[in-house]
Amino acid sequence: MVARIYRPAKTAMQSGKAKTHRWVLEYEPEVARTVEPLMGYTSSSDMKQQVRLYFESAEDAVAYAKRVGLAHRVEQPKDRVVRGSSYSDNFRFDRSAPWTH
Secondary structure: OOOEEEOOOOOOOOOOOOOOOEEEEEEOOOOEEEEEEOOOOOOOOOOOOOOOOEEEOOHHHHHHHHHHEEEEEEEEOOOOOOOOOOOOHHHHOOOOOOOOO
């Protein structure tokens, strides 16, 4: 059983960075999901997929995984690259590419 430790990314539906500072420990699936033949629901008999633990730092999550005896994998977050341009830069006369509709 392998646990994945990561910091979640910001969702597309929010402009702030709420809920992105905590680290999450999730279990990797041990059993593949199956489709129930009568209703077509996707299900799994692996209950550990429903467990999600939150920690304040990656070190806390790694310490917990070592204390419990879990094999774990830490995924470092990818920081967002912000370009320093403003809306008015789209309409500058000395723009490198012409502005078209």
